Amino acid sequence: MTALRAPLAAVTSGLDLQTSFTTTLQGIGLTPATAHLLWLPLPMLLVLVAAVVGVLVNVWLERKISAAVQQRIGPEYAGALGVLQPLADGLKLLFKEDIIPARADGLLFTLGPVLVLIPVILSWLVVPFGQHLLISDVGIGVFLWIALSSIQPIGLLMSGYASNNKYSLLGGLRAAAQSISYEIPLALAVLAVVMMSNSLSTIDIVNQQSGAGILSWNIWRQPVGFLIFWICALAECERLPFDLPEAEEELVAGYQTEYAGMKFALFYLGSYINLVLSALLVAVLYLGGWGFPIPVEWLAGALGQSVDAPVVQVITGSLGIVMTVLKAYLLVFIAILLRWTLPRVRIDQLLDLGWKFLLPIALVNLLVTAGLKLAFPAFFGG
Amino acid sequence: MTIASWTQWICFVALSAGVVIGSLGVVLLPNIVYSAFLLGGVFLSVAGLYLMLNASFVAAAQVLVYVGAVNVLILFAIMLVNKKETLAEIPGLPLRRLLSGGVCAGLFLLLLRVDVTTPWAVPGPSPVGNDATIRIGIHLFSDYLLPFELASVLLLMAMIGAIVLARRDVFTVDVITGEDVDQALIEKMRTPLLVETTPTQNPALEATR
Numbered sequence: 051m052t053a054l055r056a057p058l059a060a061v062t063s064g065l066d067l068q069t070s071f072t073t074t075l076q077g078i079g080l081t082p083a084t085a086h087l088l089w090l091p092l093p094m095l096l097v098l099v100a101a102v103v104g105v106l107v108n109v110w111l112e113r114k115i116s117a118a119v120q121q122r123i124g125p126e127y128a129g130a131l132g133v134l135q136p137l138a139d140g141l142k143l144l145f146k147e148d149i150i151p152a153r154a155d156g157l158l159f160t161l162g163p164v165l166v167l168i169p170v171i172l173s174w175l176v177v178p179f180g181q182h183l184l185i186s187d188v189g190i191g192v193f194l195w196i197a198l199s200s201i202q203p204i205g206l207l208m209s210g211y212a213s214n215n216k217y218s219l220l221g222g223l224r225a226a227a228q229s230i231s232y233e234i235p236l237a238l239a240v241l242a243v244v245m246m247s248n249s250l251s252t253i254d255i256v257n258q259q260s261g262a263g264i265l266s267w268n269i270w271r272q273p274v275g276f277l278i279f280w281i282c283a284l285a286e287c288e289r290l291p292f293d294l295p296e297a298e299e300e301l302v303a304g305y306q307t308e309y310a311g312m313k314f315a316l317f318y319l320g321s322y323i324n325l326v327l328s329a330l331l332v333a334v335l336y337l338g339g340w341g342f343p344i345p346v347e348w349l350a351g352a353l354g355q356s357v358d359a360p361v362v363q364v365i366t367g368s369l370g371i372v373m374t375v376l377k378a379y380l381l382v383f384i385a386i387l388l389r390w391t392l393p394r395v396r397i398d399q400l401l402d403l404g405w406k407f408l409l410p411i412a413l414v415n416l417l418v419t420a421g422l423k424l425a426f427p428a429f430f431g432g
Numbered sequence: 433m434t435i436a437s438w439t440q441w442i443c444f445v446a447l448s449a450g451v452v453i454g455s456l457g458v459v460l461l462p463n464i465v466y467s468a469f470l471l472g473g474v475f476l477s478v479a480g481l482y483l484m485l486n487a488s489f490v491a492a493a494q495v496l497v498y499v500g501a502v503n504v505l506i507l508f509a510i511m512l513v514n515k516k517e518t519l520a521e522i523p524g525l526p527l528r529r530l531l532s533g534g535v536c537a538g539l540f541l542l543l544l545r546v547d548v549t550t551p552w553a554v555p556g557p558s559p560v561g562n563d564a565t566i567r568i569g570i571h572l573f574s575d576y577l578l579p580f581e582l583a584s585v586l587l588l589m590a591m592i593g594a595i596v597l598a599r600r601d602v603f604t605v606d607v608i609t610g611e612d613v614d615q616a617l618i619e620k621m622r623t624p625l626l627v628e629t630t631p632t633q634n635p636a637l638e639a640t641r
Contacts (some may be wrong), residue, residue, distance in 0.1 A: 090585025
């Protein structure tokens with residue numbers, strides 16, 4: 051379950067990393083079982099490293115773009131263009147004193163941030179960077195992500211309660227309420243996409259969009275769903291304009307108020323990993339995932355190359371990773387721009403938007419998608 | 433034993449221990465907040481057991497519904513209704529505890545007997561893996577349609593009940609106290625922060641003017 055998906059033999063015989071890794075180890079004299087055991091943690095570690103590096107890039111972008119929005123320069127001295135600034139931030143948090151407030155509940159206080167972070171990292175299980183480049187092609191795919199993201203509010207409630215501080219408790223309650231309210235339109239938007247691709251698997255969803263390059267991406271067939279999903283994803287990540295749980299002017303910093311050092315860093319990491327994850331999933335669900343705007347098969351055909359040739363395969367694979375990351379970071383850029391240009395909504399506006407606007411729209415979107423699927427099966431995945 | 437079976441065995445033991453110890457904690461801990469959080473842990477462990485039985489859709493649904501909705505709702509209720517209530521002394525508490533303990537022990541022994549006597553190794557239908565989602569959908573909309581619809585009616589009733597309870601303006605008189613119900617927003621402060629002072633009652637303030 052945890053190994054890179056067993057590739058189709060004929061298609062990627064030259065690029066099966068797992069087989070070549072295990073055969074190399076067996077060449078040294080290890081048993082197949084040991085070689086397999088050594089292989090198992092590698093994809094997971096790779097994804098973990100990718101997620102953390104993604105966060106570092108994200109923090110740097112946040113600083114630079116916010117500076118540009120406010121006509122400042124931003125971090126400049128830590129490395130070229132300040133690229134080492136996120137590392138400095140991380141190290142600072144690492145060396146800070148770990149404080150547990152005197153009347154706080156120590157156990158829950160420690161467990162809260164962990165419970166916030168783990169589901170977010172686990173969700174990377176289903177993010178594909180290429181046809182075979184994901185940790186596990188579980189059949190329930192995006193549903194796993196929706197289910198895992200529903201664990202997060204428990205961690206937020208836990209840290210809000212354990213801090214023994216009214217701002218923290220209010221922030222935790224707000225975070226949980228917001229997360230639950232926006233989960234429903236989010237799931238309905240995903241459901242419309244799933245209905246078109248007849249599968250919950252992220253791989254199948256991307257493959258269904260790969261027919262005619264940019265023209266077959268889901269954003270053209272699901273424009274309303276795309277907007278609903280993006281708004282809900284921002285609300286789930288607690289990004290401005292929906293950062294009510296940590297609204298500085300009202301709640302100090304919400305559930306994070308009492309946290310310092312690595313425990314705070316876990317929240318910080320969790321929120322940024324969640325942002326990158328949401329952007330990746332928007333790219334997968336609506337922007338064709340690893341697909342190039344022009345189908346790679348056409349390009350290879352125009353250049354007179356076979357798609358199955360090893361060199362072409364390497365190029366296609368790298369192009370897939372680059373395209374996924376590019377699309378995701380384009381969305382992250384939009385999210386950062388939104389954060390530094392829009393004011394925060396009020397709590398009643400937030401709930402009105404979620405329950406009275408997005409939910410009915412998402413339901414209508416689902417109905418229209420079902421109708422279109424039955425009426426035009428050729429275009430809407432019959 | 434191979435790596436896979438070892439992993440399975442360890443996971444099974446850990447998850448079962450999580451279910452048993454967690455549910456004991458839910459019942460026995462005096463702090464209700466701990467109980468609620470432990471309940472979440474129990475639900476997660478059960479989801480893990482489903483996952484081990486190749487029922488990934490059911491596992492994810494279990495997490496989504498029980499952990500993400502039910503447990504969060506319970507926590508909300510506990511944290512919003514922060515009412516310190518002194519419970520009245522119950523007469524004959526030791527006898528009651530003894531009786532309920534006896535009933536529970538008897539039930540436990542009965543279940544143990546069932547566990548030992550029943551031949552469990554019955555070959556079930558072959559696992560369908562990822563097609564299970566489709567199978568569940570087909571069943572829900574064919575032979576289990578009535579229970580499915582009844583459950584939705586139940587949920588609708590619960591929702592209407594919650595709205596009626598939350599919207600106090602449908603009652604003009606409080607059911608319990610018989611007083612007129614304040615029909616303003618809940619956020620509104622019921623009592624003014626500062627005690628209202630009139631100039632006649634406060635000569636000191638008068639003097640400063």
